[in-house]
Amino acid sequence: xxxxxxxAAAFGVVMLALTTRELLHRRMRLAQYFIWAVIWFALILFGxxxxxYSTLLLATQVLGMYTPIHFVTxxxxLILFGxxYYLGKRIAELDDKLSTVVEHIALQxxxxxxDQGKERKKHPKTQESS
Numbered sequence: 641x642x643x644x645x646x647x648a649a650a651f652g653v654v655m656l657a658l659t660t661r662e663l664l665h666r667r668m669r670l671a672q673y674f675i676w677a678v679i680w681f682a683l684i685l686f687g688x689x690x691x692x693y694s695t696l697l698l699a700t701q702v703l704g705m706y707t708p709i710h711f712v713t714x715x716x717x718l719i720l721f722g723x724x725y726y727l728g729k730r731i732a733e734l735d736d737k738l739s740t741v742v743e744h745i746a747l748q749x750x751x752x753x754x755d756q757g758k759e760r761k762k763h764p765k766t767q768e769s770s
């Protein structure tokens with residue numbers, strides 16, 4: 641095995657483990673996990689099984705590209721554009737939700753905050769003296 645194949649496979653294994661950990665800690669949805677797992681498995685396979693590289697070479701020729709790196713670069717950029725679009729859309733949705741929450745809090749009557757402050761003053765915390 642070539643050093644770049646070992647590095648690619650090792651990187652894929654580490655990233656798959658980190659992605660799985662994120663799923664188990666519920667910081668990632670199953671659909672997201674599936675997409676990333678497919679990418680990491682492909683990276684592991686291309687690194688560990690040289691026959692997959694020849695398959696990539698064949699796909700590159702069928703698509704009219706000169707080398708496999710053109711294939712990888714082109715589709716990586718397309719995937720990144722798709723992810724940037726999705727993240728931008730998600731950020732806009734979260735911004736709208738945050739604005740709604742802030743407006744709701746800002747429009748609450750000012751007396752609610754004053755009443756809560758008076759109740760806190762009536763029941764001060766007792767401090768223990770030594």
